[in-house]
Amino acid sequence: MMWIPIQINENSAEPLYHQIETQLRALIISGVITEGTLLPSIREFAGDLNCSVITVRRVYQDLEGEGMLRTRQGTGTFVSHVGDNARKGFKRDTVTKALEAAVDLARSVHSSEEELKGMFQEIVDRKYKEQD
Amino acid sequence: MQMAMELRNVRKQRRTQTIGPLNLKMPEGHVIALVGHNGSGKSTLLQMLLQLTHPEAGEIQWFGRNYTGELSLELRQSITYVPEVSLREENGWSAEEAASFRSYWYPKWEAQYFNDLLNQFEVPRNIKLGKMSKGERRKFEIAAALAAHPRLLLLDEPSSGLDPFAWKKMIEILRRYMEEHNATIVISTHIVEEVRRLADYIVLMHQGQMLGMAEKDSLYGLWNEVWVNLSDEEELKELSKMFPDTLHWTMDTPGVASFVVEHFHKIEKRIHDLGVHVIKSRSLELDEILSLWTQGHYPELVDLERGD
Numbered sequence: 001m002m003w004i005p006i007q008i009n010e011n012s013a014e015p016l017y018h019q020i021e022t023q024l025r026a027l028i029i030s031g032v033i034t035e036g037t038l039l040p041s042i043r044e045f046a047g048d049l050n051c052s053v054i055t056v057r058r059v060y061q062d063l064e065g066e067g068m069l070r071t072r073q074g075t076g077t078f079v080s081h082v083g084d085n086a087r088k089g090f091k092r093d094t095v096t097k098a099l100e101a102a103v104d105l106a107r108s109v110h111s112s113e114e115e116l117k118g119m120f121q122e123i124v125d126r127k128y129k130e131q132d
Numbered sequence: 133m134q135m136a137m138e139l140r141n142v143r144k145q146r147r148t149q150t151i152g153p154l155n156l157k158m159p160e161g162h163v164i165a166l167v168g169h170n171g172s173g174k175s176t177l178l179q180m181l182l183q184l185t186h187p188e189a190g191e192i193q194w195f196g197r198n199y200t201g202e203l204s205l206e207l208r209q210s211i212t213y214v215p216e217v218s219l220r221e222e223n224g225w226s227a228e229e230a231a232s233f234r235s236y237w238y239p240k241w242e243a244q245y246f247n248d249l250l251n252q253f254e255v256p257r258n259i260k261l262g263k264m265s266k267g268e269r270r271k272f273e274i275a276a277a278l279a280a281h282p283r284l285l286l287l288d289e290p291s292s293g294l295d296p297f298a299w300k301k302m303i304e305i306l307r308r309y310m311e312e313h314n315a316t317i318v319i320s321t322h323i324v325e326e327v328r329r330l331a332d333y334i335v336l337m338h339q340g341q342m343l344g345m346a347e348k349d350s351l352y353g354l355w356n357e358v359w360v361n362l363s364d365e366e367e368l369k370e371l372s373k374m375f376p377d378t379l380h381w382t383m384d385t386p387g388v389a390s391f392v393v394e395h396f397h398k399i400e401k402r403i404h405d406l407g408v409h410v411i412k413s414r415s416l417e418l419d420e421i422l423s424l425w426t427q428g429h430y431p432e433l434v435d436l437e438r439g440d
Contacts, residue, residue: 010352010353010415011352011353011414011415012352012353012415013353013356013395013396013397014353015349015350015353016349016352017349041311043307043310043311044311046332047307047311050328050329051348051349052331052332052333052347052348052349053161053162053332054162054332054333054347054349055347055349
């Protein structure tokens with residue numbers, strides 16, 4: 001049984017099931033947990049995360065509804081096939097969210113549009129150069 | 133959802149107080165923690181679930197059935213109990229002797245599992261139960277309660293007398309049992325960490341009354357303590373009036389006030405827009421949330437009738 005790297009924050013206002021669901025979805029779509037992987041049983045996973053079985057059951061049900069997991073009676077819950085479209089959509093969504101947060105922050109400290117664009121270009125140039 | 137037990141308008145007169153009316157549904161396959169101060173009625177509730185004592189009014193159902201008179205033999209054999217104080221009748225026996233007696237009564241008794249548990253718990257063999265330390269006796273009781281393979285396990289303050297290592301082992305063992313069986317555990321406890329590690333649902337009792345049942349995970353991050361910059365008591369009074377759902381306003385030091393609020397994120401922006409600087413906030417711990425609940429600040433309660 002694989003260990004699933006999920007970190008929950010009990011002090012966050014974000015409900016536990018939502019935290020777990022978001023992270024598990026990301027792990028599946030990004031391919032960290034591959035197709036066919038058997039996930040821990042509900043009680044076992046709840047024990048690892050120190051949360052209730054009600055929470056884990058809700059997460060499994062939601063992700064099953066999205067087609068990301070499937071449950072075989074008597075065997076357990078598996079990761080199903082994630083299509084390329086889902087993967088692309090996820091990449092777009094997560095990057096968009098991060099950029100939006102950065103723009104919100106810039107506006108809250110009164111950066112101008114020009115200033116922000118300049119900063120963004122500078123960071124992109126620097127980071128992509130480092131990589132090459 | 134199948135209910136392990138259901139109480140309807142259950143009442144019981146105790147020397148100094150009336151317990152109830154209690155209305156509660158306990159869903160099968162879950163761990164339900166009973167919490168509350170001493171004398172809140174937790175032990176009485178457990179005893180009624182075992183028919184060790186009978187309510188004067190109301191009714192109790194076990195697995196969807198009423199039992200007029202006594203519980204059926206089959207049902208009694210699928211319920212085990214770790215009482216707050218161990219039975220004196222077994223004091224003269226060793227763990228093995230007590231086990232062999234109990235195995236007659238419980239047809240699903242598993243001797244191998246019982247032995248494993250005694251080993252894991254390091255319970256001494258060949259000494260009488262009455263001669264054991266409180267912790268050793270407790271560990272024997274927990275092992276014996278599990279070895280009978282109960283469908284319903286009732287634990288009354290199971291960890292009293294356990295050292296931290298044995299306590300941790302107990303948590304692991306109970307979790308593993310729940311993983312392998314679709315059992316229901318009702319545990320009465322004062323230890324918040326035990327609730328945190330084990331419970332799916334929390335039932336809060338206070339002065340003989342039941343203050344409802346909540347999903348444990350829904351309590352995290354529910355309440356915050358918030359510190360803000362305020363110049364004086366007057367500003368404090370003004371601000372606290374604008375947020376009537378906030379509690380415990382205090383001027384901590386000159387220039388800094390604090391308060392407690394449910395769903396802080398809902399008012400955070402309004403506070404910010406008023407030009408009040410939020411210095412920091414922290415989530416209340418489970419024990420603080422339980423104590424607010426005791427004072428009448430209810431979290432969202434579970435209503436199993438209505439569904440999820």
